[in-house]
Amino acid sequence: MAVELAKQGSIIYAQGYGYADLSDCLPTQSDTPFQLASITKTFTAAAILQQQSTGVLDLDTPVLTYLPAYPFDPRITVRMLLNQISGLADYLNDYALFPQTATWVVQGVTEQTVLTAIAQAPLQFTPGSEYQYSDSNYFVLACILEAVTSETYSDYLSMKILGPLGLTHTSTTQPLAAALPYDVSAIAYPVEAQILAPSSRFGVWSDVQGLASFDAALFAGQVLPDAQFMEMVTPPSTPTSPYAMGWFRGTLLNRPLAWHTGGLPGVAAFNGLFLDDGFSVTILMNAVPSNAITDFAQQVVQAICASPTAC
Numbered sequence: 001m002a003v004e005l006a007k008q009g010s011i012i013y014a015q016g017y018g019y020a021d022l023s024d025c026l027p028t029q030s031d032t033p034f035q036l037a038s039i040t041k042t043f044t045a046a047a048i049l050q051q052q053s054t055g056v057l058d059l060d061t062p063v064l065t066y067l068p069a070y071p072f073d074p075r076i077t078v079r080m081l082l083n084q085i086s087g088l089a090d091y092l093n094d095y096a097l098f099p100q101t102a103t104w105v106v107q108g109v110t111e112q113t114v115l116t117a118i119a120q121a122p123l124q125f126t127p128g129s130e131y132q133y134s135d136s137n138y139f140v141l142a143c144i145l146e147a148v149t150s151e152t153y154s155d156y157l158s159m160k161i162l163g164p165l166g167l168t169h170t171s172t173t174q175p176l177a178a179a180l181p182y183d184v185s186a187i188a189y190p191v192e193a194q195i196l197a198p199s200s201r202f203g204v205w206s207d208v209q210g211l212a213s214f215d216a217a218l219f220a221g222q223v224l225p226d227a228q229f230m231e232m233v234t235p236p237s238t239p240t241s242p243y244a245m246g247w248f249r250g251t252l253l254n255r256p257l258a259w260h261t262g263g264l265p266g267v268a269a270f271n272g273l274f275l276d277d278g279f280s281v282t283i284l285m286n287a288v289p290s291n292a293i294t295d296f297a298q299q300v301v302q303a304i305c306a307s308p309t310a311c
Contacts, residue, residue, distance in 0.1 A: 001285045002028055002179075004208035005304060007311065008278035009216030014208060020179035020286065022190060033169055033178040033205045034284035035195070037262025039271050040204040041138045045082055045246025046218065047145050047156055049228050056148050066144045070119040075127040078144065081137040082245040083236050087123035090134040092201065097121045101200075108197035111143055131241035135201070138246075142202040153202050165217050170210035173198070178205055181266025182287040190287050193266030208282040215273045215280040233258040233275060247273075252298060253305055261294055270297040279311040 005012040016028035051057040059079040063072045063086075073087075080086040091098045091114060092105075098117060103109075118136045125132070142153045149156050154172040162170050169175070174195065182190035196203075206214075217223050224232065232245045242248050247258040255274050262269035268285040270293045281304075283297050305311040 001283065001288075002030055002032055002034065002208045003300070004030065004212050004280075004282045005311070006212040006216065006280050006282075008219060009213055011209070011212070012311075018287075020177075022180075022182065022192075028179060028286075031169060031207045031209060033171075033175045033207045033210075034269060034286060035174075035178070035181065035262070035264055035267045036204045036206055036211070036269050036271075036284075037264045037267050038135070038138075039211070039260050039262040039269050040202055042246040042260055042271070043157060043161065043204055043214075044138050044141050044145070044153075044202065045232060046161060046223050048078065048082065048141055049224050049232055049245065050160060051145065051148055053225060053228055057144070063140060063144065066147050067115065067119075067140070070115050072119045072140075073123060073127060077127075078141070080128055081141050081144075083131070083241060084133050084137055084243045085128055085131050085236065085239060085241060086134070086137055087125045087127045087130070087132070088118055088134050088136040088140070089121045089124055090132075090136055091118050091121075091139065092135040094121075104200040105196040106194070108199040110199065111146075114139060114200070115143055128239070130239050131243060133243065139202065157204070161214075161223065165213060165222065167206070167210045167213055170204060170206035170214070172202075172204055175205055179284070179286040181264065183266050184287045193264075196264060206284075208284055211271050211282045211284075212280050215271065215282075216278060219273065219275075219278040252301060259294075259297075263293075268293040270294060272297060272301065274311070277311075279305075 001017045004014040014030035016030050020026045020028045020032045062074050063076045076086045089097045181193040183193040184190050235241045235244045235249050259272035268288045270283045273280045
């Protein structure tokens, strides 16, 4: 595990615990990169909003306009994808509709194959009428980004976000020194978990400092104009939803908090940003059930922020 507490990019605490690689007994450091899993969605949303700010893309335009080769329902807009209210079934978790996913995540798959499957699957509800978290929404967003920029997702992030912000320990490929994932769910000892095929999903790797710096840059208006950042962290009023754009939105200690978690086999990640003063907490783990990390993160924040002057 690696933990970092920061305020507007200034490190308050950074520490690694345990092992990044059990076979070589390599300890986790504060600069050890981990898979971010679904925290990648925050980067994807930022990239899409950058394209909105330059006028290349409009959030209320149908997805079909940007990906005309695929049979998406014409009612689904880019904004609905961002807010997780499109009705698209989750290609990574709905095995009844996507039985081929088990093969995709092991052997790899083309973007075209995934897009076709997502577009052809029956909608879960009328677009724009309900909230339902679906990895399909952000897979499609990443493909839209590639379509409107003529760049790969990886190249765009490198050129427009990671490079300009100096996030040298954040990347879309697995770094050599990255923490390996370990399965501890149903056995008495950790076993190295399989890393999913990169082509089956869009993913980012980072250390805790990289995420803290990204949070600080967003908060300071270095990635998006202030008005756009506020749009990014504000859920839609209709339908009622906890999900904004690449962030969940809630309160903790009576303060506004934007946050996201990530979970894969052997991976659990949490990134939270207080919107009143830019205090952030990042926790990355490689051997814990992903559904436990939110509670743990809240306990960390509550313990640290017990004093009004602490964070």
